[in-house]
Amino acid sequence: xxxxxxxxxxxxxxxxxxxxxxxxxxxxxxxxxxxxxxxxxxxxxxxxxxxxxxxxxxxxxxxxxxxxxxxxxxxxxxxxxxxxxxxxxxxxxxxxxxxxxxxxxxxxxxxxxxxxxxxxxxxxxxxxxxxxxxxxxxxxxxxxxxxxxxxxxxxxxxxxxxxxxxxxxxxxxxxxxxxxxxxxxxxxxxxxxxxxxxxxxxxxxxxxxxxxxxxxxxxxxxxxxxxxxxxxxxxxxxxxxxxxxxxxxxxxxxxxxxxxxxxxxxxxxxxxxxxxxxxxxxxxxxxxxxxxxxxxxxxxxxxxxx
Amino acid sequence: xxxxxxxxxxxxxxxxxxxxxxxxxxxxxxxxxxxxxxxxxxxxxxxxxxxxxxxxxxxxxxxxxxxxxxxxxxxxxxxxxxxxxxxxxxxxxxxxxxxxxxxxxxxxxxxxxxxxxxxxxxxxxxxxxxxxxxxxxxxxxxxxxxxxxxxxxxxxxxxxxxxxxxxxxxxxxxxxxxxxxxxxxxxxxxxxxxxxxxxxxxxxxxxxxxxxxxxxxxxxxxxxxxxxxxxxxxxxxxxxxxxxxxxxxxxxxxxxxxxxxxxxxxxxxxxxxxxxxxxxxxxxxxxxxxxxxxxxxxxxxxxxxxxxxxxxxxxxxxxxxxxxxxxxxxxxxxxxxxxxxxxxxxxxxxxxxxxxxxx
Numbered sequence: 147x148x149x150x151x152x153x154x155x156x157x158x159x160x161x162x163x164x165x166x167x168x169x170x171x172x173x174x175x176x177x178x179x180x181x182x183x184x185x186x187x188x189x190x191x192x193x194x195x196x197x198x199x200x201x202x203x204x205x206x207x208x209x210x211x212x213x214x215x216x217x218x219x220x221x222x223x224x225x226x227x228x229x230x231x232x233x234x235x236x237x238x239x240x241x242x243x244x245x246x247x248x249x250x251x252x253x254x255x256x257x258x259x260x261x262x263x264x265x266x267x268x269x270x271x272x273x274x275x276x277x278x279x280x281x282x283x284x285x286x287x288x289x290x291x292x293x294x295x296x297x298x299x300x301x302x303x304x305x306x307x308x309x310x311x312x313x314x315x316x317x318x319x320x321x322x323x324x325x326x327x328x329x330x331x332x333x334x335x336x337x338x339x340x341x342x343x344x345x346x347x348x349x350x351x352x353x354x355x356x357x358x359x360x361x362x363x364x365x366x367x368x369x370x371x372x373x374x375x376x377x378x379x380x381x382x383x384x385x386x387x388x389x390x391x392x393x394x395x396x397x398x399x400x401x402x403x404x405x406x407x408x409x410x411x412x413x414x415x416x417x418x419x420x421x422x423x424x425x426x427x428x429x430x431x432x433x434x435x436x437x438x439x440x441x442x443x444x445x446x447x448x449x450x451x452x
Numbered sequence: 453x454x455x456x457x458x459x460x461x462x463x464x465x466x467x468x469x470x471x472x473x474x475x476x477x478x479x480x481x482x483x484x485x486x487x488x489x490x491x492x493x494x495x496x497x498x499x500x501x502x503x504x505x506x507x508x509x510x511x512x513x514x515x516x517x518x519x520x521x522x523x524x525x526x527x528x529x530x531x532x533x534x535x536x537x538x539x540x541x542x543x544x545x546x547x548x549x550x551x552x553x554x555x556x557x558x559x560x561x562x563x564x565x566x567x568x569x570x571x572x573x574x575x576x577x578x579x580x581x582x583x584x585x586x587x588x589x590x591x592x593x594x595x596x597x598x599x600x601x602x603x604x605x606x607x608x609x610x611x612x613x614x615x616x617x618x619x620x621x622x623x624x625x626x627x628x629x630x631x632x633x634x635x636x637x638x639x640x641x642x643x644x645x646x647x648x649x650x651x652x653x654x655x656x657x658x659x660x661x662x663x664x665x666x667x668x669x670x671x672x673x674x675x676x677x678x679x680x681x682x683x684x685x686x687x688x689x690x691x692x693x694x695x696x697x698x699x700x701x702x703x704x705x706x707x708x709x710x711x712x713x714x715x716x717x718x719x720x721x722x723x724x725x726x727x728x729x730x731x732x733x734x735x736x737x738x739x740x741x742x743x744x745x746x747x748x749x750x751x752x753x754x755x756x757x758x759x760x761x762x763x764x765x766x767x768x769x770x771x772x773x774x775x776x777x778x779x780x781x782x783x784x785x786x787x788x789x790x791x792x793x794x795x796x797x798x799x800x801x802x803x804x805x806x807x808x809x810x811x
């Protein structure tokens with residue numbers, strides 16, 4: 147805010163503030179209204195495959211006619227068929243568990259980077275981000291290769307005599323979790339690193355001075371102060387994983403569908419645009435819950451008793 | 453206590469090396485129970501390292517550190533009966549004032565009721581009653597400083613360590629806080645060890661001062677002894693202002709120097725040995741005429757004048773081109789002298805005004 151205020155002309159600063167809003171309006175709100183509109187339509191065998199269509203040339207009558215034909219049928223279907231509910235729950239389960247796994251793996255990594263020699267840190271951060279240099283799809287295909295019956299994982303486990311015969315990895319939930327944790331790890335590590343890196347080492351010395359062992363100092367000082375990073379990392383992982391399509395589709399089995407896959411099926415296989423849109427709108431509503439929780443958490447983050 | 457001679461803290465041949473750098477070099481020092489002790493020196497002299505070794509944040513490379521006669525070298529910081537007030541205060545931003553102050557007690561088996569009681573008493577002591585619920589970022593610099601002090605004192609440490617505790621305060625507040633610290637120390641009777649690079653601050657607050665230079669002790673003495681009887685040119689120059697005149701005693705009481713023969717009462721140096729006469733600016737009198745009865749008098753030209761409100765410090769160039777500093781109180785009402793650059797003046801001082809230094 148201070149930076150915006152420093153710009154000399156008030157017109158300029160207003161423009162600067164407007165840019166993100168224009169961006170959101172054009173690339174988020176308008177498409178969302180279109181999706182919402184489609185979700186309130188009925189599917190038909192036509193082009194586009196839904197009715198009613200808004201006819202601007204008919205003027206006010208056209209709008210009235212259009213509004214009269216809007217329906218909540220697609221949402222009613224979401225409620226009536228258990229398939230959708232199960233997809234949503236599966237998505238939340240997968241997102242929740244993989245976020246927990248990401249936190250359990252990402253936190254020690256971020257902590258380790260912060261504690262390593264200063265000169266080494268940029269390199270370590272680089273290594274965390276390095277996978278982005280390769281196409282995401284290629285990396286998922288690589289995992290398919292590793293996880294298949296005669297893949298690297300089975301070879302390695304058998305060479306180490308951990309297992310006697312090849313296991314089935316591909317097309318299981320385990321494969322989905324491996325793929326998700328692998329792909330989203332940078333999104334967990336980077337916000338945690340940013341928060342932990344800013345932590346004043348004198349705070350830990352003060353904690354030790356006041357009687358904390360290293361472990362206690364971590365739980366009483368480091369961890370509470372890193373909570374904003376934990377929340378940011380968890381949100382950055384949880385939200386996209388809930389709507390994830392590629393990883394469960396390529397690595398997971400056909401029996402457990404996440405909501406992204408269900409949406410894909412409705413849209414491309416069933417050509418049911420209204421239901422597909424309704425799924426998307428409901429997913430968005432669902433994901434607002436953690437975001438609002440995060441906002442509330444941030445507001446009361448400071449000044450709480452431990 | 454039976455053995456009153458036992459020092460509270462003893463550094464016994466302590467060294468600390470960081471790689472090739474020797475921060476503290478075979479240093480031995482005793483700190484007594486109940487005293488306000490200052491570690492004074494320029495930055496990089498090792499004073500903070502010494503303090504951090506006492507707190508347990510650094511382990512000595514060699515030597516022993518004794519607290520109440522017990523070697524605490526291997527004791528981790530969280531077990532030492534010593535608390536520290538950090539230069540940055542290091543207050544926990546996620547805790548309010550009350551929980552910051554009570555933090556140390558929460559690590560012990562102290563009941564909640566007792567913690568609350570002792571926190572209240574501590575906040576009253578540092579004049580922050582009623583601030584317990586405040587967030588740290590709602591406090592002024594001076595209030596933060598007092599919270600940090602309360603937090604370090606609540607566990608009733610054997611020694612309170614203060615690392616540049618007033619450096620972040622503005623000059624006026626710093627002066628007030630210095631007196632508050634002294635009063636607090638007298639009331640509690642706890643030994644305070646303060647690290648500072650501000651010699652004026654050390655002189656005001658401390659009972660004794662250890663002046664450090666490149667990892668070693670230059671001198672340990674009371675403020676008065678340090679100022680009046682420094683043991684080396686370095687200390688004389690570091691503490692306050694001084695003019696140093698090089699020479700040697702030709703006969704007892706007569707100091708032969710570049711500016712002539714000077715009558716000196718101090719008999720520290722042996723005859724013929726190279727020595728320096730240290731003269732404090734305020735011990736020299738300034739006049740426009742040669743004083744008739746002065747033990748020593750020398751003429752010079754005012755080179756530069758620094759006005760400091762209560763006094764002016766003149767740099768006077770003597771015949772041998774050396775500069776001598778003279779402080780003159782600015783009491784115009786009592787017929788104070790007004791001289792400026794270019795004026796020819798006479799400097800005079802009695803034979804007991806200076807100290808002879810051989811190092």
